[in-house]
Amino acid sequence: NSDKLSSARFAQATNAFVEVFTASVDFDKRMAEQDIQGSIAHATMLSACGILTGQECDAIIEGLSRIRQEIGSGQFTWSIKQEDVHMNIEARLTDLIGIAGKKLHTGRSRNDQVATDIRLYLRSEISHISDQLIRLQTAILNLAEQTADTIMPGFTHLQVAQPITFGHHLMAWFEMLNRDHERLQDCCKRINIMPLGAAALAGTSYPINRFMTAELLGFSRPSANSLDSVSDRDFAIEFTAAASLIMMHLSRFSEELILWSSAQFDFIDIPDAFCTGSSIMPQKKNPDVPELVRGKSGRVTGHLVSLLMLMKSQPLAYNKDNQEDKEPLFDTVDTVINCLRAYADMMPHITPKKANMYTSAKRGFATATDLADYLVRKGMAFRDAHEVVGLAVRLGVDTGRDLSEIALTELQQFSSLISDDVFEYLTLEGSVAARSHIGGTAPDTVRAAIDTARKNLTDA
Ligand code: ARG
Numbered sequence: 001n002s003d004k005l006s007s008a009r010f011a012q013a014t015n016a017f018v019e020v021f022t023a024s025v026d027f028d029k030r031m032a033e034q035d036i037q038g039s040i041a042h043a044t045m046l047s048a049c050g051i052l053t054g055q056e057c058d059a060i061i062e063g064l065s066r067i068r069q070e071i072g073s074g075q076f077t078w079s080i081k082q083e084d085v086h087m088n089i090e091a092r093l094t095d096l097i098g099i100a101g102k103k104l105h106t107g108r109s110r111n112d113q114v115a116t117d118i119r120l121y122l123r124s125e126i127s128h129i130s131d132q133l134i135r136l137q138t139a140i141l142n143l144a145e146q147t148a149d150t151i152m153p154g155f156t157h158l159q160v161a162q163p164i165t166f167g168h169h170l171m172a173w174f175e176m177l178n179r180d181h182e183r184l185q186d187c188c189k190r191i192n193i194m195p196l197g198a199a200a201l202a203g204t205s206y207p208i209n210r211f212m213t214a215e216l217l218g219f220s221r222p223s224a225n226s227l228d229s230v231s232d233r234d235f236a237i238e239f240t241a242a243a244s245l246i247m248m249h250l251s252r253f254s255e256e257l258i259l260w261s262s263a264q265f266d267f268i269d270i271p272d273a274f275c276t277g278s279s280i281m282p283q284k285k286n287p288d289v290p291e292l293v294r295g296k297s298g299r300v301t302g303h304l305v306s307l308l309m310l311m312k313s314q315p316l317a318y319n320k321d322n323q324e325d326k327e328p329l330f331d332t333v334d335t336v337i338n339c340l341r342a343y344a345d346m347m348p349h350i351t352p353k354k355a356n357m358y359t360s361a362k363r364g365f366a367t368a369t370d371l372a373d374y375l376v377r378k379g380m381a382f383r384d385a386h387e388v389v390g391l392a393v394r395l396g397v398d399t400g401r402d403l404s405e406i407a408l409t410e411l412q413q414f415s416s417l418i419s420d421d422v423f424e425y426l427t428l429e430g431s432v433a434a435r436s437h438i439g440g441t442a443p444d445t446v447r448a449a450i451d452t453a454r455k456n457l458t459d460a
Pocket residue numbers: 024028084110111114318320322323324
């Protein structure tokens with residue numbers, strides 16, 4: 001079998017099923033561009049070091065550029081007989097330019113080649129993910145700006161806790177995405193290290209210049225240990241962990257959007273363009289985008305676990321097991337980009353229903369803590385104040401009134417410290433305005449947080 005890799009060593013052709021079973025070209029052809037970039041840099045370095053002639057190098061670069069075009073225009077014929085993206089491109093290069101094509105693999109192995117390709121691929125995809133993250137963060141900032149003084153109930157245990165502003169709630173989402181952004185940047189530091197030159201595992205006997213290749217490819221430096229270079233996939237796991245956190249965050253946003261758009265909450269409207277109807281119930285408008293994103297968060301976490309299990313217990317250095325790193329990684333990239341994009345497209349069209357949020361905050365005794373704080377300021381110990389307010393809330397529950405609707409004389413039954421200035425503390429507006437320290441929910445504080453966030457985002 002003339003197609004067989006290292007065919008001279010084998011007396012038998014590969015079993016037909018094994019050929020299909022071990023091939024990865026169907027999915028790793030996605031890294032063709034990175035494979036070509038890596039090969040151009042490798043050839044350039046080989047020629048600068050006198051390992052290839054200038055003519056051979058030129059022929060290689062020309063051939064690879066032609067292959068890049070063939071792939072781009074859909075004219076390239078991928079073959080499972082050539083196993084993976086690396087062998088497919090190399091075989092075509094030799095078809096095109098002859099003997100020089102066969103010299104490209106000097107001082108290199110597919111082991112350092114594939115590790116380099118994945119790093120280049122991830123580096124470029126992370127910048128696309130960051131772009132979508134920033135689009136979503138910008139949309140969140142815009143909506144937060146319009147709702148910096150929109151009062152809603154804040155929840156703990158999904159029970160009304162204290163009044164907050166909708167803008168403040170959205171800025172919590174913003175912070176979550178900011179950390180995601182930082183995590184991706186941080187993980188890039190470890191992605192951006194170059195494996196080429198490690199060859200199969202031990203390095204190469206040719207007088208190569210790894211610093212030059214690293215510089216040509218925009219890596220910060222060559223990797224420090226050849227065995228580690230070909231067997232390390234930590235960077236892929238780190239990336240998938242960062243992606244899992246993004247998806248976990250999106251699943252939480254989704255859960256809230258779904259609740260808020262229900263008739264029971266009715267805090268927001270999700271535009272028709274992002275919802276679908278029911279095949280049987282004519283009245284239905286289902287929040288499909290948030291639901292699907294919530295569902296997709298599971299598969300990304302699944303990929304994280306797959307990659308951890310893939311690497312667990314592998315002896316150094318490269319093992320064929322590693323070919324299994326690609327599908328989970330690629331699906332993680334696709335899923336995260338698509339979900340962020342759907343969210344970034346949808347967010348600008350979400351309408352807050354301000355009056356409904358306000359009414360809901362009024363109904364849940366959201367200012368009970370404010371009444372307790374009022375009593376503390378008048379000299380009562382906090383635990384005693386907690387008790388007094390508990391009695392007042394019970395009266396409110398029994399008689400169907402909010403705290404602000406109970407008469408002064410009735411409140412005074414619970415404590416003589418209460419006087420007619422109490423009502424300014426029992427309003428929702430007074431409650432949020434009082435929380436004006438950094439990180440608090442007061443409208444002016446939220447507006448300042450939005451300003452700072454916007455500056456940091458454009459500087460990023
Ligand atoms: N397709 C292989 C992979 O994805 C490339 C590296 C192959 N190396 C080897 N020694 N078989 O990992």
